[in-house]
Amino acid sequence: MIQYQNDRITVFESQLYKTTSTVIQTEDCVIVVDPCILPSEVEEIRDYVTGIRGSRPVCLILTHSDWDHVVGAGAFPEATVVAGAAFQSKNPEEILEQVRAFDDEYYIDRKTPLIYPKADVAVEKDGQRLEIGHTALTFYLAKGHTDDGIFAVVEPLGVWIAGDYLSDVEFPFIYYSSKDYIETLEKTDAILANHRIRILIPGHGHAAFSREEILKRKNESLHYITSLKEALRSNKEHELLIAPYSYQRGLLKCHRENVQFLRKEMELRA
Numbered sequence: 001m002i003q004y005q006n007d008r009i010t011v012f013e014s015q016l017y018k019t020t021s022t023v024i025q026t027e028d029c030v031i032v033v034d035p036c037i038l039p040s041e042v043e044e045i046r047d048y049v050t051g052i053r054g055s056r057p058v059c060l061i062l063t064h065s066d067w068d069h070v071v072g073a074g075a076f077p078e079a080t081v082v083a084g085a086a087f088q089s090k091n092p093e094e095i096l097e098q099v100r101a102f103d104d105e106y107y108i109d110r111k112t113p114l115i116y117p118k119a120d121v122a123v124e125k126d127g128q129r130l131e132i133g134h135t136a137l138t139f140y141l142a143k144g145h146t147d148d149g150i151f152a153v154v155e156p157l158g159v160w161i162a163g164d165y166l167s168d169v170e171f172p173f174i175y176y177s178s179k180d181y182i183e184t185l186e187k188t189d190a191i192l193a194n195h196r197i198r199i200l201i202p203g204h205g206h207a208a209f210s211r212e213e214i215l216k217r218k219n220e221s222l223h224y225i226t227s228l229k230e231a232l233r234s235n236k237e238h239e240l241l242i243a244p245y246s247y248q249r250g251l252l253k254c255h256r257e258n259v260q261f262l263r264k265e266m267e268l269r270a
């Protein structure tokens, strides 16, 4: 389904995990972000892009290597692929195997080929730019959730593609490093200062349209990480930290994975 649309931007929302796929059209190109998750959803996005693109080139941005964000890449074989530099060093088989396990569990058949694409443009540093005509993309490294995440800012539209950060439905899922995660969140103020952001689109959940909403999400995420670490250090109750979030039964599992990860990172005994 379509979560948000204006004349330039379409945010598709998957039936699963409120995962977003964004299509942005400018005079110069069509930008597709993380096309996902179910086959019918990927096909809907591909058909939409085919219908609007005309002779414009397609740029496919993959925000990070988690399987749910990579699963639809095979539907856009003609696209120029942009991903984080570390995206390249993943073991493709490991990620594709997670898609196959998911598809087998739910008896899902895919018409579009399942591939782990090679990045044509690798994002290596904060502020890296890619210009396509009058369309300017600025990238930032976004590590912490994984080691290969990126943020993308599309100008002049003022779109901030945030990957799996700054969600309104998920607290931080820390798979790589809490220190890096905090550093990534701390980039929020610089990005808001450097660009005129009109819409932030997270990988899961709803788009944010104001500075206040973006900063609120940043602070909630920081609060979750610092409070959880503090609770673990002092052996205090911590499950109430996820009380503000919906989908408790699903998210509790993710919270417990964070606890395990942080205990290891902080060298605490279980």
Ligand SMILES: [Zn+2]
Pocket: 066, 068, 069, 164, 203, 204
């Ligand atoms: Zn995700």
